[in-house]
Amino acid sequence: MTEHPSPSKLGLTDAELAVHPTVFANDVLKDQVIVVSGGAGGIGRAIAWLFARLGAHVAVVGRDGSKLDALVAQLAERHLKASAHVADIREPDAVNLLFDAIWAAQGRVDSLVNSAGGQFPQPAIDFSVKGWNAVINTNLNGTWYMMQAAAQHWRNHKHPGSIVNIVVVTTHGLYGIAHTIAARSGVIGLSRAVAVEWAPLNIRVNCVAPGAIETEGWNVYTPEARAAYPRSNPMMRVGSPWEVAEATAFLAGPSAKFITGETLTVDGGGQLWGETWTTGKPAYFGGDDK
Numbered sequence: 001m002t003e004h005p006s007p008s009k010l011g012l013t014d015a016e017l018a019v020h021p022t023v024f025a026n027d028v029l030k031d032q033v034i035v036v037s038g039g040a041g042g043i044g045r046a047i048a049w050l051f052a053r054l055g056a057h058v059a060v061v062g063r064d065g066s067k068l069d070a071l072v073a074q075l076a077e078r079h080l081k082a083s084a085h086v087a088d089i090r091e092p093d094a095v096n097l098l099f100d101a102i103w104a105a106q107g108r109v110d111s112l113v114n115s116a117g118g119q120f121p122q123p124a125i126d127f128s129v130k131g132w133n134a135v136i137n138t139n140l141n142g143t144w145y146m147m148q149a150a151a152q153h154w155r156n157h158k159h160p161g162s163i164v165n166i167v168v169v170t171t172h173g174l175y176g177i178a179h180t181i182a183a184r185s186g187v188i189g190l191s192r193a194v195a196v197e198w199a200p201l202n203i204r205v206n207c208v209a210p211g212a213i214e215t216e217g218w219n220v221y222t223p224e225a226r227a228a229y230p231r232s233n234p235m236m237r238v239g240s241p242w243e244v245a246e247a248t249a250f251l252a253g254p255s256a257k258f259i260t261g262e263t264l265t266v267d268g269g270g271q272l273w274g275e276t277w278t279t280g281k282p283a284y285f286g287g288d289d290k
């Protein structure tokens with residue numbers, strides 16, 4: 001994967017996340033257990049901090065154990081509850097074992113947040129089969145394995161639950177990321193379908209669709225593409241992972257107990273106005289790229 005590292009930091013640090021003001025009451029998720037895939041990434045990390053600060057135990061999931069352990073240590077330093085779990089969401093057996101382990105250790109799971117995901121920017125006409133499959137496997141299949149394993153455990157334990165899938169705004173033709181638009185449209189459709197099927201099990205399923213949110217995940221985009229992201233919405237700025245975390249807490253927790261099958265867009269109005277060119281603006285559309 002091509003990386004374009006930023007000379008300065010992207011997103012919020014643990015020290016910032018530990019003290020960032022929140023609109024939620026401190027104990028609103030007291031005693032709950034929340035599983036956050038991609039929990040050591042930019043958005044997942046903000047979700048982990050917010051949910052832990054609201055009283056939950058957060059089980060953070062990813063492939064890189066050292067990133068997860070470092071985050072759990074930071075949370076523990078502030079007397080917040082968390083555990084690190086290495087798993088590849090594309091491996092259904094590993095995903096099932098993950099939920100077995102968290103239930104065994106914590107005795108409950110209340111919410112699942114699927115923030116693991118990503119893509120690379122490339123015009124769709126040039127996608128390789130391997131590249132297409134990598135994005136579909138991660139974002140559609142991986143998210144589904146996590147959703148199904150969570151729901152099966154809730155059914156077996158006769159326990160209510162809620163799922164929030166972090167997706168991408170799919171209403172635009174977002175140039176250069178057609179594979180992810182396909183995968184995320186699948187997740188949104190899937191969420192609407194199982195919101196109905198799983199209502200009898202007392203399981204709610206919703207999505208959050210972020211616009212341009214500054215995180216380390218942006219290193220796959222060129223500095224020129226990143227520099228244009230503030231113009232992707234009428235607020236003329238990029239979003240913060242904390243803004244996605246608060247929307248996620250709203251949907252995951254009791255504030256949304258009558259909401260299911262919904263997608264909450266957190267994009268500064270980017271659905272209504274703005275331009276997003278993840279691979280540069282082609283000459284055809286008035287830009288410099290050939």
Ligand SMILES: CCCCCCCCC/C=C/C(=O)SCCNC(=O)CCNC(=O)[C@H](O)C(C)(C)COP(=O)(O)OP(=O)(O)OC[C@H]1O[C@@H](n2cnc3c(N)ncnc32)[C@H](O)[C@@H]1OP(=O)(O)O
Pocket residue numbers: 001002117118119120121122128130131132134135138169172174210211212213215216217218220232267270271276278
């Ligand atoms: C309206 C509102 C406005 C909204 C405005 C919205 C702005 C959009 C911003 C969205 C931002 C984000 O989501 S940023 C945050 C998300 N984070 C990321 O995207 C992080 C990077 N992405 C990932 O890690 C991805 O999960 C993924 C690319 C699938 C990597 O998975 P894997 O580890 O399996 O993949 P790799 O082994 O690296 O690569 C597998 C194959 O994929 C292809 N591949 C990988 N990188 C490639 C590249 N740069 N160019 C071409 N092809 C590539 C190759 O075929 C690779 O095989 P080989 O050829 O054999 O190597």
Ligand SMILES: NC(=O)C1=CN([C@@H]2O[C@H](COP(=O)(O)OP(=O)(O)OC[C@H]3O[C@@H](n4cnc5c(N)ncnc54)[C@H](OP(=O)(O)O)[C@@H]3O)[C@@H](O)[C@H]2O)C=CC1
Pocket residue numbers: 037038039040041042043044061062063064065067087088089090115116117118119138142166167168169209210211212213214215216217218
């Ligand atoms: N930032 C943005 O502008 C936007 C982001 N999004 C979406 O929001 C989600 C979070 O994004 P963000 O936090 O910025 O991205 P990051 O790249 O910072 O974090 C994504 C995390 O997902 C984990 N992950 C990736 N693949 C797997 C896998 N197969 N199994 C387990 N974990 C995996 C990675 O951890 P590890 O390497 O340890 O596995 C990583 O920490 C993604 O789905 C992203 O596409 C949507 C719109 C805009």
